[in-house]
Amino acid sequence: MGKAVENRWFLLMILALTWGSSFxxxxxxxxxxxxxxxxxxxxGVSGLLMAPIxxxxxxxxxxxxxxxxxxxGFFGNFFPMFLFPLAQTRVSSSMAGILDSLVPLFVLVLxxxxxGIRSKLIQVVGAIIGFGGAVILMYFSESDxxxxxxxxxxxxxxxxxxxxxxxxxxxxxxxxxPSKHISGGVFTIxxxxxxxxxxxxxxxxxxxxxxxxxEALGYLSILTILGTAIAIxxxxxxxxxxxxxxxxxxxxLLPIVAVIWxxxxxxxxxxxxxxxxxxxLIGIYLIREKKKDIRPVAR
Numbered sequence: 001m002g003k004a005v006e007n008r009w010f011l012l013m014i015l016a017l018t019w020g021s022s023f024x025x026x027x028x029x030x031x032x033x034x035x036x037x038x039x040x041x042x043x044g045v046s047g048l049l050m051a052p053i054x055x056x057x058x059x060x061x062x063x064x065x066x067x068x069x070x071x072x073g074f075f076g077n078f079f080p081m082f083l084f085p086l087a088q089t090r091v092s093s094s095m096a097g098i099l100d101s102l103v104p105l106f107v108l109v110l111x112x113x114x115x116g117i118r119s120k121l122i123q124v125v126g127a128i129i130g131f132g133g134a135v136i137l138m139y140f141s142e143s144d145x146x147x148x149x150x151x152x153x154x155x156x157x158x159x160x161x162x163x164x165x166x167x168x169x170x171x172x173x174x175x176x177x178p179s180k181h182i183s184g185g186v187f188t189i190x191x192x193x194x195x196x197x198x199x200x201x202x203x204x205x206x207x208x209x210x211x212x213x214x215e216a217l218g219y220l221s222i223l224t225i226l227g228t229a230i231a232i233x234x235x236x237x238x239x240x241x242x243x244x245x246x247x248x249x250x251x252x253l254l255p256i257v258a259v260i261w262x263x264x265x266x267x268x269x270x271x272x273x274x275x276x277x278x279x280x281l282i283g284i285y286l287i288r289e290k291k292k293d294i295r296p297v298a299r
Contacts (some may be wrong), residue, residue, distance in 0.1 A: 047191020097258020
Protein backbone atom coordinates (compact mmCIF):
# COMPACT_ATOMS: atom_id res chain seq x y z
CA MET A 1 0.00 0.00 0.00
CA GLY A 2 2.93 2.31 0.76
CA LYS A 3 4.24 2.07 -2.79
CA ALA A 4 0.75 2.59 -4.20
CA VAL A 5 0.46 5.92 -2.36
CA GLU A 6 3.63 7.04 -4.14
CA ASN A 7 2.05 6.33 -7.54
CA ARG A 8 0.53 9.49 -9.02
CA TRP A 9 -2.09 7.65 -11.07
CA PHE A 10 -3.24 5.70 -8.04
CA LEU A 11 -3.62 8.92 -6.04
CA LEU A 12 -5.46 10.60 -8.92
CA MET A 13 -7.96 7.75 -9.22
CA ILE A 14 -8.54 7.60 -5.46
CA LEU A 15 -9.20 11.35 -5.32
CA ALA A 16 -11.56 11.20 -8.29
CA LEU A 17 -13.52 8.33 -6.74
CA THR A 18 -13.56 9.98 -3.32
CA TRP A 19 -14.58 13.49 -4.33
CA GLY A 20 -16.79 12.27 -7.16
CA SER A 21 -18.68 10.08 -4.68
CA SER A 22 -19.18 12.89 -2.16
CA PHE A 23 -22.34 14.13 -3.90
CA UNK A 24 -24.19 10.82 -3.66
CA UNK A 25 -23.03 10.51 -0.03
CA UNK A 26 -24.49 13.96 0.70
CA UNK A 27 -27.75 12.84 -0.91
CA UNK A 28 -27.88 9.72 1.26
CA UNK A 29 -27.01 11.71 4.39
CA UNK A 30 -29.91 14.11 3.74
CA UNK A 31 -32.35 11.26 4.37
CA UNK A 32 -31.93 11.76 8.12
CA UNK A 33 -29.90 14.94 8.64
CA UNK A 34 -30.42 18.59 7.74
CA UNK A 35 -27.95 20.54 5.56
CA UNK A 36 -26.78 22.43 8.65
CA UNK A 37 -26.08 19.21 10.53
CA UNK A 38 -24.20 17.68 7.60
CA UNK A 39 -21.98 20.73 7.15
CA UNK A 40 -21.29 21.09 10.87
CA UNK A 41 -20.42 17.41 11.29
CA UNK A 42 -18.07 17.39 8.29
CA UNK A 43 -16.08 20.41 9.44
CA GLY A 44 -16.29 19.70 13.17
CA VAL A 45 -15.18 16.06 13.00
CA SER A 46 -12.48 16.85 10.43
CA GLY A 47 -11.22 19.54 12.78
CA LEU A 48 -11.04 17.07 15.65
CA LEU A 49 -9.11 14.61 13.49
CA MET A 50 -6.62 17.23 12.27
CA ALA A 51 -6.33 19.25 15.49
CA PRO A 52 -3.00 17.66 16.52
CA ILE A 53 -1.43 19.04 13.33
CA UNK A 54 -3.48 22.24 13.24
CA UNK A 55 -2.88 23.43 16.81
CA UNK A 56 0.89 23.09 16.53
CA UNK A 57 0.86 24.84 13.13
CA UNK A 58 -1.32 27.73 14.29
CA UNK A 59 0.93 28.44 17.28
CA UNK A 60 3.88 29.04 14.96
CA UNK A 61 2.04 31.32 12.50
CA UNK A 62 2.18 35.11 12.38
CA UNK A 63 -1.01 37.15 12.81
CA UNK A 64 -1.03 37.87 9.08
CA UNK A 65 -0.90 34.19 8.24
CA UNK A 66 -3.60 33.43 10.81
CA UNK A 67 -5.87 35.97 9.14
CA UNK A 68 -5.44 34.43 5.71
CA UNK A 69 -5.76 30.90 7.11
CA UNK A 70 -9.12 31.87 8.62
CA UNK A 71 -10.28 33.45 5.36
CA UNK A 72 -9.26 30.54 3.16
CA GLY A 73 -10.84 28.15 5.67
CA PHE A 74 -14.15 29.99 5.56
CA PHE A 75 -14.36 29.96 1.77
CA GLY A 76 -12.79 26.56 1.19
CA ASN A 77 -13.58 24.37 4.19
CA PHE A 78 -16.55 25.88 6.04
CA PHE A 79 -19.20 27.75 4.04
CA PRO A 80 -19.34 25.36 1.02
CA MET A 81 -19.88 22.40 3.34
CA PHE A 82 -23.29 23.87 4.17
CA LEU A 83 -24.07 25.09 0.65
CA PHE A 84 -23.76 21.73 -1.11
CA PRO A 85 -26.22 19.80 1.08
CA LEU A 86 -28.62 22.77 0.97
CA ALA A 87 -28.51 22.76 -2.83
CA GLN A 88 -28.90 18.99 -2.99
CA THR A 89 -32.23 19.13 -1.20
CA ARG A 90 -33.55 20.05 -4.66
CA VAL A 91 -30.69 19.44 -7.12
CA SER A 92 -29.58 15.93 -8.14
CA SER A 93 -26.18 14.62 -7.05
CA SER A 94 -25.08 14.24 -10.69
CA MET A 95 -26.02 17.86 -11.45
CA ALA A 96 -24.09 19.05 -8.38
CA GLY A 97 -21.08 17.03 -9.47
CA ILE A 98 -21.05 18.51 -12.95
CA LEU A 99 -21.46 22.09 -11.70
CA ASP A 100 -18.68 21.54 -9.16
CA SER A 101 -16.20 21.40 -12.03
CA LEU A 102 -16.68 25.17 -12.49
CA VAL A 103 -13.97 25.82 -9.88
CA PRO A 104 -11.12 26.42 -12.38
CA LEU A 105 -13.27 28.90 -14.31
CA PHE A 106 -13.89 30.93 -11.17
CA VAL A 107 -10.16 30.81 -10.40
CA LEU A 108 -9.61 32.52 -13.74
CA VAL A 109 -12.30 35.18 -13.34
CA LEU A 110 -11.83 35.94 -9.64
CA UNK A 111 -8.07 35.83 -9.99
CA UNK A 112 -8.31 38.85 -12.28
CA UNK A 113 -10.99 40.66 -10.27
CA UNK A 114 -9.42 40.15 -6.84
CA UNK A 115 -5.69 39.95 -7.52
CA GLY A 116 -5.23 41.38 -11.01
CA ILE A 117 -3.97 38.09 -12.45
CA ARG A 118 -4.07 38.49 -16.21
CA SER A 119 -4.97 35.65 -18.53
CA LYS A 120 -4.50 34.77 -22.18
CA LEU A 121 -7.29 35.30 -24.69
CA ILE A 122 -7.77 31.54 -25.10
CA GLN A 123 -8.36 31.26 -21.36
CA VAL A 124 -11.00 33.97 -21.47
CA VAL A 125 -12.70 32.10 -24.31
CA GLY A 126 -12.54 28.96 -22.19
CA ALA A 127 -14.22 30.75 -19.29
CA ILE A 128 -17.03 31.98 -21.53
CA ILE A 129 -17.59 28.48 -22.96
CA GLY A 130 -17.56 26.96 -19.49
CA PHE A 131 -20.07 29.43 -18.08
CA GLY A 132 -22.23 28.80 -21.12
CA GLY A 133 -22.28 25.13 -20.17
CA ALA A 134 -23.24 26.02 -16.61
CA VAL A 135 -26.11 28.21 -17.84
CA ILE A 136 -27.43 25.31 -19.92
CA LEU A 137 -27.29 22.99 -16.92
CA MET A 138 -29.05 25.44 -14.63
CA TYR A 139 -31.73 26.30 -17.18
CA PHE A 140 -32.62 22.68 -17.77
CA SER A 141 -32.38 21.61 -14.13
CA GLU A 142 -35.83 20.47 -13.13
CA SER A 143 -37.36 18.49 -10.32
CA ASP A 144 -39.93 15.74 -10.53
CA UNK A 145 -42.62 18.40 -10.18
CA UNK A 146 -41.32 20.27 -13.24
CA UNK A 147 -40.40 23.22 -11.06
CA UNK A 148 -37.21 24.98 -12.08
CA UNK A 149 -34.34 24.46 -9.65
CA UNK A 150 -32.33 27.44 -10.88
CA UNK A 151 -32.01 28.97 -7.41
CA UNK A 152 -30.61 25.77 -5.90
CA UNK A 153 -28.26 25.24 -8.85
CA UNK A 154 -26.96 28.76 -8.22
CA UNK A 155 -26.13 27.70 -4.66
CA UNK A 156 -23.77 25.08 -6.12
CA UNK A 157 -22.24 27.75 -8.35
CA UNK A 158 -21.75 29.98 -5.28
CA UNK A 159 -19.98 27.10 -3.52
CA UNK A 160 -17.58 26.64 -6.46
CA UNK A 161 -16.84 30.37 -6.41
CA UNK A 162 -15.98 30.03 -2.72
CA UNK A 163 -13.57 27.19 -3.50
CA UNK A 164 -11.92 29.42 -6.09
CA UNK A 165 -11.47 32.27 -3.58
CA UNK A 166 -9.83 29.84 -1.16
CA UNK A 167 -7.48 28.56 -3.87
CA UNK A 168 -6.47 32.09 -4.84
CA UNK A 169 -5.81 33.14 -1.23
CA UNK A 170 -3.57 30.11 -0.72
CA UNK A 171 -1.69 30.82 -3.93
CA UNK A 172 -1.29 34.57 -3.38
CA UNK A 173 -1.03 34.88 0.42
CA UNK A 174 0.03 31.51 1.86
CA UNK A 175 2.61 30.34 -0.64
CA UNK A 176 5.29 30.02 2.07
CA UNK A 177 3.15 27.96 4.47
CA PRO A 178 3.47 24.14 4.25
CA SER A 179 0.37 22.51 2.81
CA LYS A 180 -0.24 20.24 5.80
CA HIS A 181 -0.16 23.28 8.09
CA ILE A 182 -2.75 25.00 5.91
CA SER A 183 -5.08 22.02 5.88
CA GLY A 184 -4.67 21.38 9.60
CA GLY A 185 -5.01 25.05 10.47
CA VAL A 186 -8.19 25.79 8.53
CA PHE A 187 -10.08 22.81 9.94
CA THR A 188 -8.87 23.55 13.47
CA ILE A 189 -10.04 27.17 13.33
CA UNK A 190 -13.47 26.38 11.89
CA UNK A 191 -13.96 23.31 14.06
CA UNK A 192 -15.16 25.42 16.99
CA UNK A 193 -17.99 27.32 15.25
CA UNK A 194 -19.01 24.09 13.51
CA UNK A 195 -19.35 22.18 16.78
CA UNK A 196 -21.29 25.10 18.28
CA UNK A 197 -23.65 25.11 15.30
CA UNK A 198 -24.12 21.36 15.72
CA UNK A 199 -24.84 21.80 19.43
CA UNK A 200 -27.46 24.52 18.94
CA UNK A 201 -29.03 22.80 15.92
CA UNK A 202 -30.59 20.26 18.24
CA UNK A 203 -28.63 17.39 16.71
CA UNK A 204 -27.79 15.76 20.04
CA UNK A 205 -31.17 16.25 21.68
CA UNK A 206 -33.18 15.15 18.63
CA UNK A 207 -30.97 12.25 17.55
CA UNK A 208 -32.91 9.01 17.15
CA UNK A 209 -30.96 5.78 16.76
CA UNK A 210 -33.34 4.11 14.30
CA UNK A 211 -32.30 2.13 11.22
CA UNK A 212 -32.74 5.05 8.80
CA UNK A 213 -30.71 7.44 10.92
CA UNK A 214 -27.89 4.97 11.51
CA GLU A 215 -27.68 4.22 7.78
CA ALA A 216 -27.47 7.94 6.98
CA LEU A 217 -24.88 8.36 9.74
CA GLY A 218 -22.79 5.66 8.08
CA TYR A 219 -22.85 7.54 4.77
CA LEU A 220 -22.03 10.80 6.55
CA SER A 221 -19.11 9.17 8.38
CA ILE A 222 -17.61 7.97 5.09
CA LEU A 223 -18.15 11.44 3.61
CA THR A 224 -16.48 13.14 6.58
CA ILE A 225 -13.49 10.88 7.12
CA LEU A 226 -12.65 9.96 3.53
CA GLY A 227 -14.14 12.82 1.52
CA THR A 228 -13.10 15.66 3.81
CA ALA A 229 -10.19 14.84 6.12
CA ILE A 230 -8.19 12.15 4.30
CA ALA A 231 -8.83 13.40 0.74
CA ILE A 232 -7.17 16.75 1.43
CA UNK A 233 -4.04 14.98 2.67
CA UNK A 234 -3.94 12.79 -0.44
CA UNK A 235 -4.43 15.83 -2.67
CA UNK A 236 -1.44 17.62 -1.15
CA UNK A 237 0.57 14.42 -1.46
CA UNK A 238 -0.26 14.38 -5.17
CA UNK A 239 0.78 18.04 -5.49
CA UNK A 240 4.11 17.34 -3.77
CA UNK A 241 4.96 14.26 -5.85
CA UNK A 242 3.85 15.62 -9.24
CA UNK A 243 2.63 19.07 -10.31
CA UNK A 244 -0.44 21.19 -9.72
CA UNK A 245 -1.35 20.80 -13.39
CA UNK A 246 -1.42 17.01 -13.12
CA UNK A 247 -3.34 17.13 -9.84
CA UNK A 248 -5.95 19.44 -11.37
CA UNK A 249 -6.78 16.65 -13.83
CA UNK A 250 -9.09 15.30 -11.14
CA UNK A 251 -11.46 18.07 -12.25
CA UNK A 252 -12.17 16.12 -15.45
CA LEU A 253 -12.95 12.89 -13.60
CA LEU A 254 -15.19 14.21 -10.82
CA PRO A 255 -18.32 14.76 -12.95
CA ILE A 256 -17.99 11.30 -14.52
CA VAL A 257 -17.96 9.60 -11.12
CA ALA A 258 -20.82 11.78 -9.85
CA VAL A 259 -22.98 11.04 -12.91
CA ILE A 260 -22.34 7.29 -12.69
CA TRP A 261 -23.45 7.25 -9.05
CA UNK A 262 -26.51 9.31 -9.95
CA UNK A 263 -27.52 6.89 -12.68
CA UNK A 264 -27.02 3.90 -10.36
CA UNK A 265 -29.27 5.62 -7.84
CA UNK A 266 -31.99 6.13 -10.45
CA UNK A 267 -31.60 9.86 -11.07
CA UNK A 268 -32.96 11.30 -14.29
CA UNK A 269 -30.33 12.30 -16.81
CA UNK A 270 -30.94 14.58 -19.77
CA UNK A 271 -29.03 15.05 -23.02
CA UNK A 272 -28.64 18.69 -21.96
CA UNK A 273 -26.57 17.49 -18.99
CA UNK A 274 -24.11 16.00 -21.50
CA UNK A 275 -24.02 19.19 -23.57
CA UNK A 276 -23.56 21.44 -20.55
CA UNK A 277 -21.00 19.15 -18.93
CA UNK A 278 -18.93 18.88 -22.11
CA UNK A 279 -18.89 22.68 -22.50
CA UNK A 280 -17.65 23.06 -18.93
CA LEU A 281 -14.89 20.50 -19.48
CA ILE A 282 -13.85 22.18 -22.76
CA GLY A 283 -13.68 25.46 -20.88
CA ILE A 284 -11.50 23.90 -18.19
CA TYR A 285 -9.18 22.43 -20.82
CA LEU A 286 -8.69 25.84 -22.44
CA ILE A 287 -7.85 27.63 -19.19
CA ARG A 288 -5.89 24.94 -17.34
CA GLU A 289 -2.50 25.92 -18.83
CA LYS A 290 -2.05 28.85 -16.49
CA LYS A 291 -4.34 28.17 -13.57
CA LYS A 292 -2.67 25.49 -11.51
CA ASP A 293 -3.77 25.40 -7.88
CA ILE A 294 -7.45 25.01 -8.53
CA ARG A 295 -8.49 22.62 -5.78
CA PRO A 296 -6.69 23.03 -2.46
CA VAL A 297 -9.89 22.17 -0.59
CA ALA A 298 -11.80 19.13 0.44
CA ARG A 299 -15.07 17.99 -1.08
